[in-house]
Amino acid sequence: MRTCLIVDDSRVIRKVARRILEDLGFDVAEAADGAEALAWCRTTMPDVVLLDWNMPVMNGLEFLRGLRMEPGGKAPKVIFCTVENEVSAIREALESGADEYIMKPFDSEIVAAKFALAGLA
Amino acid sequence: MKPEDRDLVAQLCAARSGQKVDPAKDYLLETRLGPVARREGFDSISDLMTGLRTRREDRLIWAIVEAMAAGDTSFFRDQSAFDHFRNVLAPELADRRRDQPIRIWSAACGTGQEIHSLAMLVDDMAGQWPDARFELFGSDLSERALEKAQSGLYTQFEVQRGLPIRSLVRHFEKIDDMWVISPQLRQAIRWRRLNLIGDMSRVRGFDLIFCRNVIGAMIEPAQRQVVENLAAALNPGGMVLFGADEDPVAGAEPLSPAEGVAGLYALRNADRAAA
Numbered sequence: 181m182r183t184c185l186i187v188d189d190s191r192v193i194r195k196v197a198r199r200i201l202e203d204l205g206f207d208v209a210e211a212a213d214g215a216e217a218l219a220w221c222r223t224t225m226p227d228v229v230l231l232d233w234n235m236p237v238m239n240g241l242e243f244l245r246g247l248r249m250e251p252g253g254k255a256p257k258v259i260f261c262t263v264e265n266e267v268s269a270i271r272e273a274l275e276s277g278a279d280e281y282i283m284k285p286f287d288s289e290i291v292a293a294k295f296a297l298a299g300l301a
Numbered sequence: 302m303k304p305e306d307r308d309l310v311a312q313l314c315a316a317r318s319g320q321k322v323d324p325a326k327d328y329l330l331e332t333r334l335g336p337v338a339r340r341e342g343f344d345s346i347s348d349l350m351t352g353l354r355t356r357r358e359d360r361l362i363w364a365i366v367e368a369m370a371a372g373d374t375s376f377f378r379d380q381s382a383f384d385h386f387r388n389v390l391a392p393e394l395a396d397r398r399r400d401q402p403i404r405i406w407s408a409a410c411g412t413g414q415e416i417h418s419l420a421m422l423v424d425d426m427a428g429q430w431p432d433a434r435f436e437l438f439g440s441d442l443s444e445r446a447l448e449k450a451q452s453g454l455y456t457q458f459e460v461q462r463g464l465p466i467r468s469l470v471r472h473f474e475k476i477d478d479m480w481v482i483s484p485q486l487r488q489a490i491r492w493r494r495l496n497l498i499g500d501m502s503r504v505r506g507f508d509l510i511f512c513r514n515v516i517g518a519m520i521e522p523a524q525r526q527v528v529e530n531l532a533a534a535l536n537p538g539g540m541v542l543f544g545a546d547e548d549p550v551a552g553a554e555p556l557s558p559a560e561g562v563a564g565l566y567a568l569r570n571a572d573r574a575a576a
Contacts (some may be wrong), residue, residue, distance in 0.1 A: 232518050265457065270470050281466040290461045293375075297465050 181207040182300070183224070187217040187243065188232040188261070194223075197230055197261070200288045204295060218246050225252045228300055231278075233262035233269070241276055248277045257298045261286060271300030302330055306350040308507050310334070310365060317366045318442055318500040319523020333368045335347045338476060340364070367443035372514055375462035376414045379530040382513070382542060385562040387422050390540070394508055395433040397538065402434045408512040408531065410439035413450025413490075414459070415511055420486040438507075440495035451492050453482035498523045508536050513564065514544040524549070532556055532568060 183287075184206040186197045191212075198208045209226065211217035215238040217229070229247070233240040240260060247253040257279045265283040273281055280298040282290060295301065307324035314320040322330070331346060338349040341364065348396045353361050375384050407416035416439040423435045441447050459479045460469055464483045473480045478559055495504070497515065510531050531541050532555040541556060543549055545563035556566040 265475070267470055267475055270466060274467065274470070278466075283461065286461075290458070293462050296380075297463075 181205065182227040183207045183209060184228045184230060185211060185217060185220060185226040185256075186207045186230045186238065187211045187214065187235070188286040189213055189235040190232070193232070193261075194247060197291070200291045201230070203288065204292060214240060214243030214246070217243050218250075221247055221250060221253065221256070225250075226256050228259065228295070228298070230259050230261050230282075233264045233273075241273065244273070244276050244278060246264075257300060258292055259298055261291075302327055302334075302346055302350070306347070308347055309350065309353070312370065313362055314366050314369050315520050315523070318364070318496060319519045319526065320370055320519055321520045322369055328370070333371065334365065337364050337368045367445065370442050371446065372409075372411060372518070374411045374414045376460070376464035376468075377418045378415065378463055379513070379545060380463075381562055382511075382545075382564070383418060383422060385565070386419070386509075387426065389517065389561055390509060391423070391426060395430040398508065399432060402436045403509075404436045404438065404507045404536070405509045406438040406440070406507045406511070406534070407537075408440055408495075408510050409515045410441050410492075411443070411446045411451055413439060413446075413453065413462070414455075415439075415487065415513070416450070416490055417453065417482055418463075420482075421468055424472070424489075425468075426487060434541075437490045438493070440493045441492050442494070442496050444494055447492055447494055451487070454489040455480050455482075460523055497530060498526045499532060502528070504534045506536055507534050507541050510534065510539070510541045512541055512543055514547070516549060517544055517547040528556060535568055537568070540565060542566075 184201050186194050186208060188194050194210050201208050209220060211220050231240045231244065240262065246257055248287040254255050258277060259280040259282060260273050260278050261282040261284060265282045270281050280294045282294050307327065307330055310330060311322040311324045314322045333348060334346045338346050341349060341361065343349040343352055405419060407419065410416045410430045416437055420437055439450055457478060457480065460473065468481065472483050472486060474483065516527055519527065521536055529551045540559055543564040543566065547564060549566055555569050559565045559567040
């Protein structure tokens with residue numbers, strides 16, 4: 181089973197996303213910030229990361245840049261899931277190595293569509 | 302809704318647009334007709350239907366028929382169709398029609414996601430065939446849908462259904478909470494209100510027609526009419542792409558299934574379209 185790491189400081193968002201991703205057939209793990217997520221990836225590299233942007237300790241963009249420099253860190257698909265919806269932010273995420281981008285609020289249909297676009301259908 | 306009101310809506314849709322409406326689907330009828338009643342100043346769907354019977358206004362009839370015809374849509378809906386267009390059909394057309402425009406028509410374009418998806422693909426491929434000139438057309442039965450299509454303005458929810466994020470940032474601008482497709486792509490498409498079971502004798506000269514998820518929701522005489530009309534609108538060698546599970550009247554003339562992607566049909570006799 182493919183693993184998805186949900187990285188978001190909101191417990192509610194993690195809970196909602198977990199339900200959607202489990203329905204899509206993923207084994208789900210959770211982290212509350214970028215630093216926790218990076219530590220998790222150093223132990224077990226997930227297949228995909230669903231990533232919030234604004235988080236304490238280490239934000240999503242810092243995590244993504246760090247992840248891509250780790251051994252094997254280019255392999256996971258990274259899908260941002262954030263309230264940051266300006267074009268400049270989206271471009272910055274893509275240039276830093278994001279594969280897809282979800283603008284909150286989201287629902288199961290959007291998550292499924294975006295995972296399909298990232299080749300994770 | 303009263304049974305006689307549901308039957309009347311079904312009769313009007315069949316007569317005006319060829320659409321098959323199941324009078325038993327009370328929920329669907331009420332979902333679609335509620336906004337029409339509010340827009341037209343009626344207190345309820347029941348009042349709308351009474352007004353329709355009393356006034357018999359053509360405008361009101363069309364408002365109801367158009368509301369019932371609205372379908373679900375999204376950017377790059379059924380990705381395999383667009384992959385086949387990009388990888389096979391577009392290169393073939395670019396090669397075959399070097400000195401003439403390649404004319405592509407989204408025959409029931411609704412709110413424009415299909416034809417805008419094609420416009421994005423064509424723009425992305427422009428460098429591959431510098432001499433190829435694509436002409437894009439969008440038509441729909443619904444004036445309201447066409448207005449939205451022409452505006453190129455979509456909600457955040459709409460642009461997140463099927464549209465890759467790189468296409469969004471390449472081809473759209475953000476305006477407040479909405480996204481608008483670039484003026485260059487919007488202006489590359491010609492729009493027209495068109496009833497596919499109406500007189501289409503002046504609609505001619507297309508190389509590829511997208512008519513997906515339309516005939517499956519039509520009564521059989523209307524299906525035949527649409528297939529005849531689309532076939533007559535094709536250039537020799539032209540093709541029609543129906544929905545993947547739609548059968549344009551069981552292999553009858555004038556179209557026959559083509560290879561490559563489900564729902565693709567070609568003129569059975571290429572000479573026919575020259576008429």
